[in-house]
Amino acid sequence: MHTQRRGALLLTAALAAALYAPSIGLAQVSPSAYTLELLHAADQEAAAAAVVDAPNFSGVLNALKDQDLGGDGVSDNTLVLSSGDAFIPGLFYDASEPVLGSAGIADIQIQNELGFQAIAFGNHEFDFGTADLAALLDGSAPGDFSALVGSSLEGLDFEGAAFPYLSTNLDFSTDTNLAPLEVVGGLAPMPAVVTASTVIDLPVDGGALEPIGVVGATTPRLGSISSPGGVTVSPSPFDANPTPAQLDALAAEIQAEVDALLADNPAMNKVILLTHMQQLDIERALAQRLRHVDIIVGGGSNTRLFDADDRPRAGDSVQGTYPEVYTNAGGSSTLLVNTDGSYKYVGRLVIDFDAAGDIDPSSYDPAVSGAYATDQQGVEDLGATGLIDPEIQAIADAIEAQIQATEGNWFGIADVFLNANRSGVDSASDPDGVRTQETNLGNLTADANLVAARAADADVVISLKNGGGIRASIGRTLVLPGGSGYSRVPTETVIDSETGAVIKPEGGISQNDIQTTLAFNNGLVLMTLTKSEIVALLEHGVSAIPSVDGRFPQIGGLKFSYNPTLPPGGRIINAAIVDDAGAVLSTLVEGGAIAGNPAETFRIVTLDFLSAPRFDDNGNFIGAGDGYPFPNTNTDPQVGEVGDAAVIARVNKVFLEQEGTRSGEATFADDGTEQDALAEYLFDNFQATPYAMSDTGRDADARIQNLVFQADRIFPAPAGDLNNDGCVDRIDYRLLLMAIRDGGTDPNLHDSNGDGAVSFADARSLVLLFDNPRGAPCGP
Numbered sequence: 001m002h003t004q005r006r007g008a009l010l011l012t013a014a015l016a017a018a019l020y021a022p023s024i025g026l027a028q029v030s031p032s033a034y035t036l037e038l039l040h041a042a043d044q045e046a047a048a049a050a051v052v053d054a055p056n057f058s059g060v061l062n063a064l065k066d067q068d069l070g071g072d073g074v075s076d077n078t079l080v081l082s083s084g085d086a087f088i089p090g091l092f093y094d095a096s097e098p099v100l101g102s103a104g105i106a107d108i109q110i111q112n113e114l115g116f117q118a119i120a121f122g123n124h125e126f127d128f129g130t131a132d133l134a135a136l137l138d139g140s141a142p143g144d145f146s147a148l149v150g151s152s153l154e155g156l157d158f159e160g161a162a163f164p165y166l167s168t169n170l171d172f173s174t175d176t177n178l179a180p181l182e183v184v185g186g187l188a189p190m191p192a193v194v195t196a197s198t199v200i201d202l203p204v205d206g207g208a209l210e211p212i213g214v215v216g217a218t219t220p221r222l223g224s225i226s227s228p229g230g231v232t233v234s235p236s237p238f239d240a241n242p243t244p245a246q247l248d249a250l251a252a253e254i255q256a257e258v259d260a261l262l263a264d265n266p267a268m269n270k271v272i273l274l275t276h277m278q279q280l281d282i283e284r285a286l287a288q289r290l291r292h293v294d295i296i297v298g299g300g301s302n303t304r305l306f307d308a309d310d311r312p313r314a315g316d317s318v319q320g321t322y323p324e325v326y327t328n329a330g331g332s333s334t335l336l337v338n339t340d341g342s343y344k345y346v347g348r349l350v351i352d353f354d355a356a357g358d359i360d361p362s363s364y365d366p367a368v369s370g371a372y373a374t375d376q377q378g379v380e381d382l383g384a385t386g387l388i389d390p391e392i393q394a395i396a397d398a399i400e401a402q403i404q405a406t407e408g409n410w411f412g413i414a415d416v417f418l419n420a421n422r423s424g425v426d427s428a429s430d431p432d433g434v435r436t437q438e439t440n441l442g443n444l445t446a447d448a449n450l451v452a453a454r455a456a457d458a459d460v461v462i463s464l465k466n467g468g469g470i471r472a473s474i475g476r477t478l479v480l481p482g483g484s485g486y487s488r489v490p491t492e493t494v495i496d497s498e499t500g501a502v503i504k505p506e507g508g509i510s511q512n513d514i515q516t517t518l519a520f521n522n523g524l525v526l527m528t529l530t531k532s533e534i535v536a537l538l539e540h541g542v543s544a545i546p547s548v549d550g551r552f553p554q555i556g557g558l559k560f561s562y563n564p565t566l567p568p569g570g571r572i573i574n575a576a577i578v579d580d581a582g583a584v585l586s587t588l589v590e591g592g593a594i595a596g597n598p599a600e601t602f603r604i605v606t607l608d609f610l611s612a613p614r615f616d617d618n619g620n621f622i623g624a625g626d627g628y629p630f631p632n633t634n635t636d637p638q639v640g641e642v643g644d645a646a647v648i649a650r651v652n653k654v655f656l657e658q659e660g661t662r663s664g665e666a667t668f669a670d671d672g673t674e675q676d677a678l679a680e681y682l683f684d685n686f687q688a689t690p691y692a693m694s695d696t697g698r699d700a701d702a703r704i705q706n707l708v709f710q711a712d713r714i715f716p717a718p719a720g721d722l723n724n725d726g727c728v729d730r731i732d733y734r735l736l737l738m739a740i741r742d743g744g745t746d747p748n749l750h751d752s753n754g755d756g757a758v759s760f761a762d763a764r765s766l767v768l769l770f771d772n773p774r775g776a777p778c779g780p
Helices: 010-020 050-066 092-102 105-114 128-137 244-264 280-289 376-381 391-409 440-456 513-517 530-540 644-652 674-685 730-742 760-767
Strands: 034-041 076-084 117-119 196-204 209-218 272-275 295-297 326-327 333-337 345-353 370-373 411-415 460-466 476-479 488-489 502-504 509-510 524-530 553-556 558-562 572-578 584-590 600-609 621-623 704-706
Touching: 034 050, 034 295, 050 105, 050 345, 050 370, 050 376, 050 391, 076 196, 076 209, 092 105, 092 391, 092 600, 105 128, 105 391, 105 600, 117 209, 117 272, 128 376, 196 244, 209 244, 244 272, 244 280, 272 280, 280 295, 280 326, 280 333, 295 345, 333 345, 370 376, 370 600, 376 502, 391 513, 411 513, 411 674, 440 524, 440 553, 440 600, 440 674, 460 530, 488 509, 509 513, 513 674, 524 644, 530 553, 530 572, 530 584, 530 600, 553 558, 558 584, 730 760
Parallel strands: 034 076, 076 117, 209 272, 272 295, 295 333, 460 600, 558 704
Antiparallel strands: 034 345, 196 209, 326 333, 345 370, 411 509, 460 553, 476 488, 524 600, 558 572, 572 584
16 A cells, blocks of 8 residues: 555565666656557456457557557657456466466466556456465466467466556555565566556656656455455445545545655656546546546446547447546546457557646547457458467467367356355355355256266155365356446356357356366265154254355255254254155154154265265274264274164165266266266256256245244145244234235135135134134244
8 A cells, every 4th residue: 555655565675676766877857748658458357258359459459569659760658557357267267277287377478478567456356365366476376388389488487477466555465465475666567566556667769768657546345346355455435336535535545646656756747547446437536536647547347438430349339438538636637548358459548748747638649549449350450460479379279279178068058157155144145155055056966966866766865965065156256347246147158269159158067167166076875864864964964054164965855944043953943855846745854853753764865975984093983074974884894983784784875986987968077976967967957948046045045944044934834824934823814904905915825715815704714724712823
């Protein structure tokens, strides 16, 4: 943050000041008329289309750099800057790991090759936390470019970011991962550092230097939409629709750094602000609140600003005029520029400054400046085909090959985000996470296991697995342009860049998706368990709540309710085996007690990891995987305590995994494994008709009902039980009268006498259904 500018960042800052101070012997130019060329971008956010658009972007960028704007044979005064979200979690990001060694390396190296001199922090840089971010910036993420055969990068190790990341309203010193990378603001650009600002000296005639100040700022809502770890974000609070006071506070944070830059550099009178605010209206407000800021490059909104000479790409609309001109708080002009992201446009602003360092808006030429499309026509219009960066092309080719190899093998489609987030917040409607509640992805893979098991043994009625084995969601989590929070959407369409063929449709679930989410690929196991043993498994599964624990169950063929406020081991209230429509087939628990014969048996499918016996150092049986109380089925005394022979015979444990056998439509995983089960289930059921079960919060979950957040719905309510409390009493009578009076009746719910209509006659019939005399409430 700017408050640390003159603080002691110890050796790092001292070395940085010595190494990256302006060169001695080159005088800084005194304020005079000046023409600046700013080439800019934001929200690079590589997805599948980046295998084409990133190389094209490099060609357009290089073509613009090569133009001699002055026609004098002298290099133009050019800066290359970005307003953040240089990368985003997803297909392109993940494909770096098998190709280059770590996820995200391709994204960072592309920024290096493009020659960005500074990038402001967006929100997506933080999506995987600050440990992963720091490793990408400082080069400690393991990886190299040995896969880029024939490229100049071949044989080189990944060395991290060749540019500084900027943000003046983020305090990196409070985060253990980023603090070691922090240097004071106002130094010349340094590789692999985080800081508030930088000063870029551009050479001018006579060997002098023109200092340009560059400041970064990030959305103050970073903590709400990403994972900034220990980074302190200012100002706070800051609403999605900020108040004038909140905007003033943000402007004050930025102004302090701008003022410090100017104070430290008396010869400097030009400042560029790189902002990533998600909403262009916030950047518009800043333009009018700040002093001595000449240009603002917006980020995060993907707003497409064009001038009259610009050509939008096919399907893109014009959302505003490039540039927008504002009178700032100091009375001079501030230009605001913004382009769409995903490498679709190169922004170019060529503008004159007067001798006082103020922008001359009249010098803007739409034939020179604006948003340059990076589609094939854009490349051809600039004669840029031969200017595409060969290293970026090599990276794109390698990533595309990886994407095609794994994504082209898809098995089904989902219209919804499939949730495997580990945990969420303690609210009723929050659908996260797979280790604390039912999720739609948990349901999907549990159902797939059940179907696979029934193909081997028709008597199987229950599927149980642990949430900890579901490692990743299937879909994308992102802040949509102009949005103020995350949206969760299905997987993206993957296109062959040469043929235009669809490799994977939108929502497609591929081999890569399946292998990622079910990374352990456990084998499926069939067991015959008693009713009491099954209930013990369920009790164990919810015993860690409210803690987040991998034991939490995901189930199929079963539904149950539990009360987490009760002591562990006595939390299950109702439980039942159900058919595919959810109708009860057999009751396991009712009212907190095992129903019927505890020794009654049922065939289940689970995972070999969960059911495998575990032993202490003395060989004593201590339960199974994740502590689940499966019976001891060990028969080898050399391994540990041997189970009871009669129990082992009754359990009749059958392993479905067939090592080396890969039949059916999915042949990337052995038959009888959870990956194979999910792939085959998707292929058989969700090729033509997409999976459409949206994930819900604990207030609406149907299979696993947390009674802190919803009423028990395991068993159908008795006739007349309008409030679903298991009792027909005068409360239900009043509810019926109110419904009749207010006209909000439902024959399926309120027709007590079965005549097909709802009237006061139903109220008289409901009295006959009272559980207690005179409708007294049930219970104690």
